[in-house]
Amino acid sequence: MEKSLNKKDFDNFITSLRGKGYKTFAPKKNNNLVVLDEVQGADEISLDHVITNNSIKEFFFPKTENVLSYRMEKNQVQIEEPEGFAVKAVIFGSRPCDAFSLPVMDKVFNWDCSDKFWVQRREAITIVTIACDKCDSYCFCTSVGLAPDAKQGSDVLLTKISSDNYVVETVTEKGESLIKEFESVFSGPSSDSSDRQVATVEKKFEIEKVKPWLDENFVHAVWTDFSLKCIGCGACTFVCPTCHCFDIVDECTMTKGDRVKNWDGCQFKMFTMHTSGHNPRSTQGERWRQRIMHKFKYYVEKFDSILCVGCGRCSRVCPADMNISEMLEIIETEASQSENKE
Amino acid sequence: MDNIYRPYLMNISDMVEEAPGVRTYRLNFLNEDEGKKFQFRAGQFALYSVFGYGECTFCIASSPTRMDYIECTFRQAGRVTNALRELNVGDTLGFRGPYGNVFPIDEWEGKNLVFIAGGIALPPLRSVIWNCLDLRDKFKDVTIIYGAKTVADLVYKHELKEWDARDDVNLVTTVDPGGETPDWPGKVGFVPTVVEQAEPSSNNTIAVVCGPPIMIKFTLPVLEKLGFKQDRVYTTLENRMKCGLGKCGRCNIGCTYVCKEGPVFTAQEINKMPDEF
Amino acid sequence: MSNETTFEPRIVAFLCNWCTYAGADLAGTGRKQYQANVRIIKLPCTGGIDPLFLIKAFERGADGILVSGCHPGDCHYNSGNYHARRRWNVFKPLLEFCGINPDRIQFSWISAAEGGKWVETINSVIDAVRVLGPFEGYQKINAIGPEGPGEGFAPSSDTTGCECK
């Protein structure tokens, strides 16, 4: 049965969750940022932002995590498995684009063999999404086949129907059992449930045209031209909810150590550099091409999903204002032009 | 659920200094049960770790026909290989693998084999060479063409002697001009040239090439001239890798993940790849 | 036993080879006693001490650091200590700005003839850090590896002391 949740019951929901041992994460103001972070009560939750500055991925694939710990003594090594990384939690108020990134990333983290750090956190965390009631010029979810109220990836979806009331839709069994567990917090169906307040996100390009063009244009001047202003940092990849590349390093003292999995990014020149100094992607143009190709061609061919959810974070944070949807618009234009030539 | 990043612990039971900066370790599983269950095939690679320093990637250099141990040969180059070189017999290292695809040896039965390697690229071929030699009667002629910069840089010197002494192996060794010693019995010249001179027949023959990019670049046209079809020429690639499992996202050449779809490719497959290696 | 009575600070001293190290050596040959809380790292010149060394010392559990070299004008390499002094002039305030107590990172000029000054200085650094207590701020972020024993850094009978005792 359809339910609704009043804003004044948010606090009750959060407190009840915490009472049952769930950790609760929600968008929270932190100076100039709004970040998904742990909250104790609803008073800490921000609701008037477009999108959080951090993406949801860090709850499943943190910026740094130990995959092993070990002791070393003379020539002996003793390995210890990290424990307690998957904690029962609810992420409340994430955006549909962020939620959708999870099933997309499931594919790579389960490809052939499963990364337990990702998988066990996925099992432990329930996602309660709030559909976007506003957007900004960086948003382009509708261009990559999503919507500001898309359900995929969420366990529960809340959509605003009046200034303080949200209609509640359960998307997965996990979501349903969560709602059941905390049934008392929710109200019955709301009379105004048809009046959903959902943002209108402008469609910026035809995604269907992108891949065919990428198939043909591994070598093209646009890669270098567009990336001239790129400074080669990792901001875009680190804020991206679907960028999953990582590095594995050891950190140690004389007797103990950790093997650590850290975020890494394809825009760094060191990312692919061989020990010999040879670098398969030695220029920024090649690295930028890799980012676009990976998202809109390679991942599609491998996993039948676009590795982009249109959140626009990379464009927002880019130090040099490189805008990914603009890049895709350029590709679309190029594609149309070459069609016309034929 | 298993931790895919957890390595087996291996004991270094033996080591050989192959060439300046190049060393071979023989490894045994510390946990015998793990060793019994472990299987791999020629062409596969693994991640070797020195605890405290990290992991690095190279091929398994021993043959799957000799499963009592695993051998790896590496050249000291970066942080991990430098640390690896500091180890000694009796020390423990980590081993994660096997990963990647294999040389389709079964398909090669009844054919002639030509192995062409340059410098430190013999170790990846050593696994498949011994694999084939251990099943010697399944193949026809076996030719090994191996070159290095100098005589000192030739790896597996004792095995080169062994191969040279065998009647059923045709071994051609060469060193780059200037790298020869007064008593050097082999050829002097770059690998592509030596291949051209050796003129292995392409008739019913499989060629396996491995070496630095520049060597491969000049050897492939020679093989083509000798009449080798692209799908009869195999090579094994190498890229920077961190996971070996198709997740860390750096070893791809275009759409192809070297760690999963490779490292073994035919020349035909390589020619289809974008120019990104 | 309470922590206050058991806390023994761990001090890392970065000494230049030509002056302070020789001074500390002189204190030793003169059989002058000083507290055993210090680990000495000998370097050619204070001019070659990168502030990264000091950060690394804190990362590996130092509670306090002393950097010491030749008096101005006495540098074996003419000007190494002058350059070092410039760096300290900005680096020390930077650490203080980040909330590191100035007593945890100290500097001195001690010549090869000043065995007495070495004893006096190192004792007073150790005493000052003992008063400050363990560097808890850094200890919170230092953890590497599994919990439990590991570091062989704390002063213990088999790793300290001079063999000629």
Added chain:
Amino acid sequence: MIEALRKKAEELLKNKTVSVVFGYGEGSTPERTRPVFITKPEEVNKLTWNKYCVYNLTTYLKRQETRKLGKPAIVVKGCDARTLIVLMKESQIKREDVYILGVSCDGVGDPLAEKCKACDVHTPRIYDDLIGEKGENKELPFDERYAELDEYENLSEKEKWEFWQKQFEKCIKCYACSNICPLCFCDRCIVEKNQPQWIDPSAHARGNLSWNVTRAYHLAGRCINCEECQRVCPVDIPLNLLNKKLAKEAEKNFNYRPGYNIDDELAMSTYNEKDNQDFVR
């Protein structure tokens, strides 16, 4: 001013004085601009100038991709011009290899960037051409220029530690701060060197403290406080406070402002026998 800028750029490209103009162009929103690289005279209309031109374009002098474009003319504000002076003093560029298009600037950013509040180089102190009115630069008093720091310097030791731990905790090690910095020009950054690994590459509290302190320290006596590191930080760490603190100490102790007087010796590659040593025992 925009017209004058475009005209000058067109002229420089036409008479082949330069092969490229590094300037500001329209950004993806009206509140943003972006770097543009004009190589053809007919493209000069892409150049713009407004209060959103916060970037310090001199950073593109270090990038191999933009260096390949040939001799540049570079649009610089007064603050950015100071970077050029430092780069010249540090032998990274030669004066004759760059054509300096100075713009007089009343401050950028909306709200006004912190760096502009205590600016005393509204007119660049070095240029080949000046676009806009030549104003008189009156050096502001020391205290006024570093007033931003007072609030933080007055915190207690514990408060300082906690403040910075909270800030550094956010760091994701994207290295936008060092990549955007025109003066972070090392081919291989210390954090990318791993033999030995001085700075832990992980973005945990330990690695973040080492990284952020080292990044700032490497700019001691060099940073001209263009605030680019702080602007680009995706997690909003007030990095420039660290840089500014170092600049303050360098000026206090060595009477040196980076990139201010072209004849001054670089603070960290020289010394004075009478340097402060109050703190040395």
